[in-house]
Amino acid sequence: xxxxxxxxxxxxxxxxxxxNDNKAGMQGLDKEKINKIIMEAxxxxxxxxxxxxxxxxxxxxxxxxxxxxxKITTQQLLKAQLQVDKLVIExxxxxxxxxxxxxxxxxxxxxAVEMRDNPELKEKPIAVGxxxxxxxxxxxxxxxxxxxxxxxFIAKKLCPHLTIVPLNFEKYGKVSKxxxxxxxxxxxxxxxxxxxxxxxxxxxHLEERLNWPEDKRRFFFNTERTTExxxxxxxxxxxxxxTPLMDDHPEQRDQSVANSVVFGTxxxxxxxxxxxxxxxxxxxxxxxxxxxxxxxxKMCSDRNKPNGQCRIAPExxxxxxxxxxxxxxxxxxxxxxxxxxxxxxxxxxxxxxxQQRALLSLLFSExxxxxxxxxxxxxxxxxxxxxxxxxxxxxxxxSLCRELCRDLAQELQKEGLKGKTVTLKLKxxxxxxxxxxxxxxxxxxxxxxxxxxxxxxLGTEIDSVAPHPLRIRLMGVRVSGFLSEEEKKxxxxxxxxxxxxxxxxxxxxxxxxxxxxxxxxxxxESSPRGSFFDKKRAARQLNSENPPNExxxxxLFHDKKSSAHFVEETKKVTDLQNSNVCKIFTCPxxxxxxxxxxxxELNRHxxxxxxxxxxxxxxEIPKNDNSRESTxxxxxxxxxxxxxxxxxxxxxxxxxxxxxxxxxxxxSSSTEKFTQITSDxxxxxxxxxxxxxxxxxxxxxxxxxxxxxxxxxxxxxxxTEHTEETSSSCFFEAKGDSVLVCPVCNSEQKTNSLVSxxxxxxxxxxxxxxxxxxxxxDFPTKTYNMENSNxxxxxxxxxxxxxxxxxxxxxxxxxxxxxxxxxxxxxxxHTIDMFFK
DNA sequence: CGGATCGAC
DNA sequence: CTATGTCGATCCG
Numbered sequence: 001x002x003x004x005x006x007x008x009x010x011x012x013x014x015x016x017x018x019x020n021d022n023k024a025g026m027q028g029l030d031k032e033k034i035n036k037i038i039m040e041a042x043x044x045x046x047x048x049x050x051x052x053x054x055x056x057x058x059x060x061x062x063x064x065x066x067x068x069x070x071k072i073t074t075q076q077l078l079k080a081q082l083q084v085d086k087l088v089i090e091x092x093x094x095x096x097x098x099x100x101x102x103x104x105x106x107x108x109x110x111x112a113v114e115m116r117d118n119p120e121l122k123e124k125p126i127a128v129g130x131x132x133x134x135x136x137x138x139x140x141x142x143x144x145x146x147x148x149x150x151x152x153f154i155a156k157k158l159c160p161h162l163t164i165v166p167l168n169f170e171k172y173g174k175v176s177k178x179x180x181x182x183x184x185x186x187x188x189x190x191x192x193x194x195x196x197x198x199x200x201x202x203x204x205h206l207e208e209r210l211n212w213p214e215d216k217r218r219f220f221f222n223t224e225r226t227t228e229x230x231x232x233x234x235x236x237x238x239x240x241x242x243t244p245l246m247d248d249h250p251e252q253r254d255q256s257v258a259n260s261v262v263f264g265t266x267x268x269x270x271x272x273x274x275x276x277x278x279x280x281x282x283x284x285x286x287x288x289x290x291x292x293x294x295x296x297x298k299m300c301s302d303r304n305k306p307n308g309q310c311r312i313a314p315e316x317x318x319x320x321x322x323x324x325x326x327x328x329x330x331x332x333x334x335x336x337x338x339x340x341x342x343x344x345x346x347x348x349x350x351x352x353x354x355q356q357r358a359l360l361s362l363l364f365s366e367x368x369x370x371x372x373x374x375x376x377x378x379x380x381x382x383x384x385x386x387x388x389x390x391x392x393x394x395x396x397x398x399s400l401c402r403e404l405c406r407d408l409a410q411e412l413q414k415e416g417l418k419g420k421t422v423t424l425k426l427k428x429x430x431x432x433x434x435x436x437x438x439x440x441x442x443x444x445x446x447x448x449x450x451x452x453x454x455x456x457x458l459g460t461e462i463d464s465v466a467p468h469p470l471r472i473r474l475m476g477v478r479v480s481g482f483l484s485e486e487e488k489k490x491x492x493x494x495x496x497x498x499x500x501x502x503x504x505x506x507x508x509x510x511x512x513x514x515x516x517x518x519x520x521x522x523x524x525e526s527s528p529r530g531s532f533f534d535k536k537r538a539a540r541q542l543n544s545e546n547p548p549n550e551x552x553x554x555x556l557f558h559d560k561k562s563s564a565h566f567v568e569e570t571k572k573v574t575d576l577q578n579s580n581v582c583k584i585f586t587c588p589x590x591x592x593x594x595x596x597x598x599x600x601e602l603n604r605h606x607x608x609x610x611x612x613x614x615x616x617x618x619x620e621i622p623k624n625d626n627s628r629e630s631t632x633x634x635x636x637x638x639x640x641x642x643x644x645x646x647x648x649x650x651x652x653x654x655x656x657x658x659x660x661x662x663x664x665x666x667x668s669s670s671t672e673k674f675t676q677i678t679s680d681x682x683x684x685x686x687x688x689x690x691x692x693x694x695x696x697x698x699x700x701x702x703x704x705x706x707x708x709x710x711x712x713x714x715x716x717x718x719x720t721e722h723t724e725e726t727s728s729s730c731f732f733e734a735k736g737d738s739v740l741v742c743p744v745c746n747s748e749q750k751t752n753s754l755v756s757x758x759x760x761x762x763x764x765x766x767x768x769x770x771x772x773x774x775x776x777x778d779f780p781t782k783t784y785n786m787e788n789s790n791x792x793x794x795x796x797x798x799x800x801x802x803x804x805x806x807x808x809x810x811x812x813x814x815x816x817x818x819x820x821x822x823x824x825x826x827x828x829x830h831t832i833d834m835f836f837k
Numbered sequence: 838c839g840g841a842t843c844g845a846c
Numbered sequence: 847c848t849a850t851g852t853c854g855a856t857c858c859g
Contacts, residue, residue, distance in 0.1 A: 047850050054842090133851050135846080148846075151850045194846060335844045842856085 028143025034158060038145070041154045058337055062344045065363055069345070072362055081358035084373065088357070091377055096292065097314040099382035100267050102200040103289040103297035104183065104274065107306035109196035111138040112284045113175050114165045126163040127155055135167060139306065172196075175282055182277045186270065191384045199294050201384045202270055209265050219273065220260045222280040271309050295380030296322065298332050319378035323350040331375050350376050393469065394462050401458050404477040405451040417482045418443030422453035425476035426461060436461060439481065450479060 029037070042048045106112065110128040115121045115138060125141035127134040131152035144159035152164050176195040183190045187200040209217070263273035271288045278286050289300025290311035296319060303310040312322050327348055329339045345363070347353050353360070354376035360369040374380065401424070412418065422444065423437040436457040444450050454477050462470045 042850085045850080051850095057842090129851090130849095132849055135851090149851080153849055196846090333844070337843065839859095841858085844855100845853085846851100 027140075029145055029158065031145075034145035037157050038154060041157050058340055062341055065341060066344065068363060069359070072359070076362065077358050080361045084357045084361045084369075087370070087373065088377070091373065091379055095316065095377070095379060096382050097316065097319075099201055099203045099292055100206055100314070101291055101294050101297040101382060101384070102186075102202055102267075102271055102274075103291075103294065103301040104179075104198045104200065104278075105287045105289075105301045105305070106179065106196035106278075107285045107287055108136055108138050109175075109284070110136045110167065110172055111141075111165075113172055114168075116283050117171070118165075121163060121165070124163050125159050125161060126165055127152065128165050128167055130166065131156075131164065134164070137162075169195075175284065178282050179278055179284075179286075182274060182281065186274060187384070189384055199297065199384050201382070202267065206265070206267060206270065209270065212265070214262050217264070217269075217273070218260050218262045219277060219280070223259060268309070268311055271311075275307075275309065292319065293378075293380030293382045294384070295332060295375070296378055299326065299330055302330065323376065323378050326350045328353055328375070333371070334375070350378075397458060397462065397470065397472065397475070398455065400475055401454050401477065402447070402451050404475065405454055406447040408477055408479060409445060409447040409450055412445045412479060417479075418445040419479035420444070420481040421479065422450055422457070423476075423478035423480065424454050424457040424461070425478065426458075426470075426472050426474065434461065437478075443481075444479065450477065 111126055114126065114128055121138075123140070125138065125144060125146065127137035127141050127146050129135040129152055134146070134148060134150050134152050134155055136148045137146045137155070141155070141159055141162055144155075144162070146155040146159050146162060155162055155164070172195050176192075180190075180192060180198070183192075183198055183200055186202050186205045190198050190200040192198045261276065263269040263276070267290050271290055275286050275288060278284065285307035287301050287305040287307060288309040289297040289303065290309065291297040291300050292312065292314045296312050300310045300312055300322075312318050328334050328342055328350055331350070334342075342348070342353070345356060345359065347356055353372050357369070357373055357376065360372050363369075364372070420441070420443050421437055421439040423435055425435045438453050438457055440453055444453065
């Protein structure tokens with residue numbers, strides 16, 4: 001790829017000004033002219049200087065990224081490709097097309113409201129905001145380059161006739177409420193995003209609607225509106241551009257009532273109906289997107305803006321077609337910086353994003369590239385935040401708290417972690433956040449232990465407002481100050497640093513719903529934003545925070561195990577390899593000191609210990625899914641067969657092994673430590689299944705987890721009821737022989753034994769690895785680079801977390817229920833090869 | 838924890 | 847005449 005320097009530093013500034021995609025209209029200005037005016041107005045200002053500086057920083061990041069890229073060998077790329085493609089298979093399997101998500105977006109909302117209320121503004125270019133900053137502009141003004149987030153005084157230079165109307169949030173809130181009243185009829189759980197946007201899940205509505213009589217789908221034109229000059233009611237021209245209501249629907253022609261429209265039962269019709277009603281009620285137009293998930297719906301609603309709608313059919317191919325040439329910048333969550341970085345790699349469209357998936361996995365943090373992958377596959381959340389009424393009885397609050405503690409305890413025990421500080425986080429109905437922490441002398445990890453502390457904290461808060469009830473909308477429980485039990489006993493430098501990095505927090509929390517109908521924008525607590533961040537944070541630690549929605553939870557788990565561990569552990573091992581400091585290790589199995597500077601040797605020793613200890617000892621592998629996970633990791637590219645079949649085999653295999661290991665009781669930190677030490681070896685994770693459970697457990701941490709795992713993390717309120725059945729839905733029926741293609745040598749392996757197949761893959765893989773190891777001592781394996789990228793050029797981990805729609809979107813994995821449902825659907829048999837053909 | 842960063846609105 | 851916002855959230859030091 002080329003040097004990055006060729007993009008001028010003005011780009012950033014102009015981008016911020018929102019000019020790069022300005023569509024110049026007849027009466028407006030063309031792009032160059034606009035840029036010129038802006039430059040003149042902005043040049044030399046402090047603001048501009050700062051923009052330049054920031055831009056330079058981005059350029060430097062890009063520079064570093066490119067340097068990193070140079071070092072990547074084709075071998076590494078190949079390996080990365082395999083890894084990523086394995087994930088792709090899983091993701092494909094989890095694709096859920098069964099929901100109908102709608103994104104409603106009011107057109108130029110503030111400006112539209114102002115124009116409605118002051119008809120004199122109607123034909124003029126206007127913007128809403130102040131001389132310092134504009135919030136939005138009408139379409140007329142946009143032709144002059146006047147856009148949201150532009151200072152008013154610059155806008156005035158672009159468009160001297162521009163009328164700037166001050167913000168009037170009260171009014172917008174009122175209108176917004178009117179709109180929400182309509183939306184709630186289609187999805188009582190809809191998620192407002194600010195004042196002018198909302199997500200709806202109309203899946204249920206569609207079902208019900210099928211049986212609705214025509215009259216229930218009939219809506220009347222609003223005739224009683226006093227025609228304010230220019231007359232709204234005289235010409236109810238709806239959907240002028242793309243949706244002639246009367247044309248293609250016979251039932252609409254038959255209408256007996258003159259002044260009414262009957263809408264059909266399809267998703268499109270529902271959305272037309274919504275938009276019709278919004279317009280009738282508020283005189284404002286909205287655009288809408290209909291798609292199988294929130295990310296797609298949002299991008300869709302952008303397509304036919306203003307006053308239009310667009311649908312992505314719930315078919316895999318339709319999704320891919322939509323994405324094919326879509327510029328990544330259109331994706332919510334990909335902002336200016338990410339766009340530029342990807343552009344430096346030659347990535348502009350979503351299909352390019354997919355094509356470069358292997359490279360991206362080497363250059364970006366796990367969270368980042370997985371997000372990219374979700375995007376390029378068109379995966380997103382189908383889950384709109386569950387809402388429930390505010391919890392205000394002490395009893396409910398305690399039981400909720402206990403639930404959280406239980407889930408948290410599970411997570412902790414799986415990780416073999418104990419913490420000394422328990423933090424309770426509460427957000428009341430007024431959005432005030434309180435955290436109350438308590439540090440205890442002995443570490444806690446079980447539900448009871450944690451709850452004992454959390455309960456006190458909660459009790460204190462309840463008492464503090466007594467006799468009034470504590471009215472909360474969010475509760476979280478966190479455990480921090482981790483200390484592995486044996487940490488002190490077996491302190492080793494690398495491990496210590498590892499634990500340190502992971503010692504931050506583990507936070508389980510839950511949103512207590514959006515019972516509020518407040519219209520005020522940016523602090524809607526129940527927006528996916530929070531949960532998304534939670535997820536991401538959780539993802540990068542070995543701790544976890546349980547987000548309020550199940551899909552997020554799933555992903556969280558996914559990330560947590562596979563990436564956080566993978567990365568951290570690999571990093572640590574890399575440290576091991578590179579530093580001369582620690583040459584004495586304690587074997588985590590036999591607890592004997594092993595003096596060696598040869599990691600190979602050490603690992604061999606541990607292996608021996610393991611196979612020995614398996615027989616006599618039943619270590620605490622968290623039993624349920626882990627072994628399956630690990631095995632799943634061996635899954636190669638699967639040909640012409642439902643992935644579930646493999647899954648099934650995996651399950652069978654795992655089941656056998658499972659019985660050997662009694663469950664849990666957890667936290668013999670030996671396992672933990674073992675994990676840490678050994679997990680570095682990339683090929684170890686592919687040890688064939690004759691390895692012990694413990695080894696599998698180790699593997700698991702590096703692996704991409706199958707989505708089922710995340711059942712634990714489902715919405716806590718539903719969890720108790722569903723846990724049983726969802727778990728059982730994890731097992732799939734056996735279906736017979738599989739044809740598997742070795743992802744390394746590409747040859748077909750006909751077998752019904754995953755074990756033997758894996759053995760084959762191992763052989764292939766190890767060949768490559770050995771080669772690589774010998775040719776390069778300091779091999780930048782995939783994870784190694786990922787770690788690096790966090791420090792240097794790559795996106796900082798937090799970076800990709802920033803956006804609300806992303807939040808839901810990125811939890812691309814589906815709920816376990818939908819998995820089982822979906823398992824039968826035809827998509828799962830597509831393989832990645834079909835992508836973007 | 839504060840400062841820097843990112844992205845949405 | 848000037849004049850470039852606010853928020854949530856992460857991460858690093």
